[in-house]
Amino acid sequence: MEIEKEKSIFNAIESGLLESVQAVSAAEGPSVFSLRDDKGYTPAHWACYRGHEEIVRFILDNNGPIDKPSNNELGAHPIHWACVNGHVAIVDILLQAGVSANVVDNKGCTPIIMAAQYGHIVLVSFLMGKGAKPQMGDEDGNGVLHWAVFYGHMELMRYLIHCGLNPKEINKYGQSALHLACINSNFQAVQELHVKHELDINKEDKDGKTPLMLASANHNTVMVDYLHKQIKKKKFFSKIDLISLAFNTLGSGRKPVLFFMINFLCWGYPMYVGLCLPYTWSDFPLLHVVFLFFNIVLWICLFHVSTTDPGYLPRNVPEYDMAIKQLVICSDKTVGQNLLCTLCHTCRLVKPLRSKHCRVCNRCIKVFDHHCPYIYNCVGYKNRGSFALFTTSVSIVLAISFKLSIHTVNNYLEWNWLYKFYVLLMGFYAFSAFGLFVLAIYNAAINVTTNESLAFKKYAYMQDKFGRVKRPFDQGVVNNLLDFFHLRNLIEEDSLDQITVT
Ligand SMILES: [Zn+2]
Ligand SMILES: [Zn+2]
Known part of the structure; x- marks a missing residue:
């Protein structure tokens, strides 16, 4: 009997039809929402995963659990599953219902890490606007930027760096985003991280491995050649770079x-x-x-x-909250990165034209010229x-x-x-x-x-x-x-x- 009930509620959710879910709930009672499938997931997990907003609301209205972790080694919460498919509206419903934006699964993954792994830039921005902590790492110390780089989500990588995340941050193995880009043969990320963000190509991780060694282990000849050239160039310039010696030091x-x-x-x-x-x-x-x-x-x-x-531009302005709300109806394809880049998640404001957030002063500056040391x-x-x-x-x-x-x-x-x-x-x-x-x-x-x-x-x-x-x-x-x-x-x-x- 229990198995029948379980089948019917999960089938109803799979159909995506609210009427079917309502019918099962009317016949079996709202306790069906507390059932688990054979892998330990609740109906809320599946409704979130498939992006069925009305069904998630219905579960909520019937006091069904919407934040129970799965009964398996992952311990994922429904919000993690909503993040897998980038369902901003579902995440919004869950957060409004009191689910924490920083809830972790058994591997220490937060919803924003999940969104980053799947490259959902709008959802990442939305979660930051709702109090998610992008600097929180998983059990291995990998944060959103590590994952975005590892999976080759370049737009997201640029956006996260733009938002102030430090690409030099290392995980528990002493690996920066550059190490991860080499492990996963993300050549474009290697170039940008090294040239634009000056990540050290000779930096060893805790096992003594440099980005070059990791690229060599992958037999990525293009990347290995590139890194060799950069190392030679660095040796040459370090001898004559008097200006950086005088100022950068x-x-x-x-x-x-x-x-x-x-x-x-x-x-x-x-x-x-x-x-x-x-x-x-x-x-x-x-x-x-x-x-x-x-x-x-x-x-x-x-x-x-x-x-x-x-x-200094005023912080915590209502326009910011309105802009974050607007993201609910945006998708990764319809929203331009420029629009997301106008949001400062640190100052919680919408940046006017010509303004910029200064990382040293930690404020957004009107008609920003430069930060003078x-x-x-x-x-x-x-x-x-x-x-x-x-x-x-x-x-x-x-x-x-x-x-x-x-x-x-x-x-x-x-x-x-x-x-x-x-x-x-x-x-x-x-x-x-x-x-x-x-x-x-x-x-x-x-x-x-x-x-x-x-x-x-x-x-x-x-x-x-x-x-x-x-x-x-x-x-x-x-x-x-x-x-x-x-x-x-x-x-x-x-x-x-x-x-x-x-
Ligand atoms: Zn400044
Ligand atoms: Zn700012």
Whole structure:
């Protein structure tokens, strides 16, 4: 009798007809929803798996179990099964009924991991919007990004990295996404992870295996050749990459700020006061006045630009919840990744055009330009003017220092190794600062941010139909500069925020 009941409810669910399920429930009573099939799954598992929304609601209305794990070694919950097939609407019903977005099966898999394994990008985004923790790993420490890479879901991989997931994160075996891409011969992922995201191709996992060894074990000759070439290239560039030696080694913390301060306060100013000023004051009195004036401007701008709000966008806005709700009626095929990329799951907001989430500040910034390590702040809509003045004053100060130091040594001192080093370093800083200054002013004049100019391929609005860079905000040099320094009414620019990227 029990077997008959079991057969009829599972058959009714398989048919997908609510009437059939209602008939079985009326005949046998709502206890049929607590039955298990021969593999230990409940009717809710199958209704979720097949995406029968009405049936799931009916089970709920009859107080049937909708969150019981299967009675087998997997221990999957119905929500995991809904995720296998990417049924966003079903997941929404379950979450509204109180099912946890982070419930785990016996292998430690969360619903979002399941959605990632099957490449359901909309569902992944929806779950993040509903409080799923994408950084939670399964029992082996593999998170959503590991699984997306392992199964070759490239769009999802890019989306997860865009959302702030760290591709360098390792699992319990010490393997990053790059190791997994090599294990599963995902060549495109290997290229992107290495070139764009700088994952180390020589990094060993806990068994001492590098990505190259894992690719070799798979006999993937194309990938092995590629990795060999990259290793050779890396050896060559590591010998000559002085710029990254000078800057990247400083890291992204407060060290660059300290580096800037130490250079100015510990040897820049002492050299100026001790050597340049006494010898050259009478030669160039006006130049010294200009130098002192721009030093004052420099420190005021530095203080302002590093302590002011660069244009933080308000968090937890209702538009975000509305956008997440909208995802219920979207599918992986109908939704563009650009639309998903406008959602910031960290700030819980819909990003306006030209804004971006800064991973260091952990906030979305209006008209994001870049995160500057030397001011330990973002440069954006509100502080870009002070930043431009800051780079201008730094360039002028360094250029004058360079000229004065050469003049001092040439005319009043003997060239020794210390002075040569000092002048060379001063020259290097002066030219670097001048380059940054020219770039900042040029970008302001054409109304393009540093972020847009470096990553225009990421933004549909920055490209014409042939994929070439375009300047959609350019209103002529004068108007652009007036807007940049907030000297003109910005009605036009604000209205551009409303444009949806497609
Ligand atoms: Zn954000
Ligand atoms: Zn920042």
